[in-house]
Amino acid sequence: MEDNARAFGSANQQQSDDEMMMIADVRKGPWTSEEDSLLMNYVAIHGDGRWNSVARCAGLKRTGKSCRLRWLNYLRPDVRRGNISLQEQLTILELHSRFGNRWSKIAQHLPGRTDNEIKNYWRTRVQKQAKQLKCDVNSKQFRDAMRYVWIPRLLERIRATPDSSAAQPLSVSTTTTNSYTDSSSNNHNTDVASSTSPVYHHHNHMTESGSDPSFMPELSGASSDSLDPRVSPGSDLTDCYNYNNLHGGGANMDNSQTGSGLYPDNFNDLWNWLGGGDSLDNMWNDENIWFLQQQLLCDDI
């Protein structure tokens, strides 16, 4: 650990013996409910920041970094975990096209979501699909897949959702996503959002394609109900995509730049990243795209 290396590597530093001792037997791994309580109680009284001090004063044998991470990703009252909605997925695609792997930047636009969760989402869901296509996430092939398959289907699913601002749980249980048996997760306390509402688990509900359609709309097309992903011409979506749901108001449709009239103004970055130019109205006529579709369907797990 870097803190260890730093602490032990500079003997002349003004580090107290206590600190050295604390660092020497620093605890790692899953957090226990007791540790969570200590951290939450301390932060509730003294506030966050100065994490090394928090770790020391709260009586935690953890590094400041570990405390900070635990707080930001798990204990913070407004943190939301699991159940990434369709709108959020679309937002992530959009923001990733603008910011790249700057997860914290992306997380700023998704209230309650942490950079860690978005990063995990991208790696487990999106990069997995790129791997299936045997291409890089930055490759043209993958962008084509997003442009012609995923995003249209995502929009289609958003359209089909009665209340598209509502979350769409994959499954619901009264337990939590935290798998540690001794960890707090089941009841770290009432300040934590997850303790007062059901926690949505992603239970790997596999379709025939081997992927969860809630997360990967392109592969939901591989399921038997709609093997032909061309069922949804983009023009059908023109009047039903409610951008308010994505960005909390300020509907901002700009038909002039995308040409299709399908996407809101700040969707242009995504569109350009994906190749730009064409409208969705004629995209399904491209033989290459049909090939891509077939490849997607054939590459299922």
Next chain:
DNA sequence: AAGTTTCACAACCGCCGTGGC
């Protein structure tokens, strides 16, 4: 039923920027 594989996500690692001294 048992063993293996896959998945999702919490947590750690290491680098870097920043501010205080």
Next chain:
DNA sequence: CGCCACGGCGGTTGTGAAACT
């Protein structure tokens, strides 16, 4: 100006649970 502590960030790993064989 240089050093140091600290926090932030992106990449990676570890692990429990679910799915599969």
